[in-house]
């Protein structure tokens with residue numbers, strides 16, 4: 646169990662984590678989501694005792710990470726797989742970690758096998774691909790057979806077989822009653838892997854609910870629209886509760902109106918519509934609508950320009 650109370654982290658004038666409360670319960674996979682810069686890594690670093698909270702607290706199994714006498718046996722963490730730059734072999738790297746925590750060779754061999762690293766166990770870690778590095782990081786996280794496992798972007802760089810391996814592994818860990826916290830930007834993967842979600846936006850919790858609830862809550866609130874006359878459509882549907890943002894591929898996502906309302910408004914204004922899709926069925930859609938206001942860098946507003954309004 647991981648518990649955060651009023652957890653806060655400031656870097657100078659920047660508040661990365663703004664007084665959040667959450668619980669990560671055992672026996673299920675909890676997905677940790679949020680746009681870039683939302684505060685996920687900072688929160689994970691505080692859980693792992695690598696960053697000190699500016700205020701508030703976070704405990705793992707009732708204690709701050711650093712107060713555990715055998716932290717590796719309590720919490721397994723994969724934070725930054727690229728952090729391992731060593732001339733040692735994977736086996737020697739894990740053996741050295743194990744030795745400092747009183748863990749035997751047998752367990753080292755077990756995690757090498759578990760991570761599918763047998764064929765490269767004696768190769769230099771420095772020459773590993775990103776995917777191999779991820780597997781090694783996961784093997785290291787599991788070395789102490791911990792009750793709590795925290796994995797930051799574990800499928801990053803993995804091929805489809807590796808992605809499936811992580812999914813099966815974390816589901817198995819949760820089924821054994823362990824606490825599993827997992828971050829990923831891959832929503833389709835998260836939908837298949839997680840039971841529960843904690844979504845951050847600009848350092849705050851914007852959702853803490855089951856995957857099904859998150860999807861249900863966003864149901865019917867967003868519609869993807871393609872039209873050759875987006876500015877005209879914008880005028881036709883403008884209203885206080887309506888917002889429109891563009892996607893990279895030129896489509897627009899409208900929130901605050903149903904597909905029917907948008908289609909009718911476009912028909913009345915004589916505007917051609919090439920696509921009208923209710924975005925309610927996938928976690929990705931739910932996530933995008935949930936975090937639409939929280940994205941610092943990506944979304945582009947397509948509010949009409951003054952010239953368009955004047956026309």
Ligand SMILES: Nc1ncnc2c1ncn2[C@@H]1O[C@H](COP(=O)(O)OP(=O)(O)OP(=O)(O)O)[C@@H](O)[C@H]1O
Pocket residue numbers: 656659660661679680681682683684685686687688
């Ligand atoms: N050491 C630091 N010094 C200053 N600002 C920092 C530091 N670490 C993080 N930040 C800032 O805090 C905010 C949260 O960053 P964090 O890395 O926790 O976000 P994230 O949700 O993990 O993002 P990503 O998905 O991109 O990994 C960002 O605005 C980031 O620039």
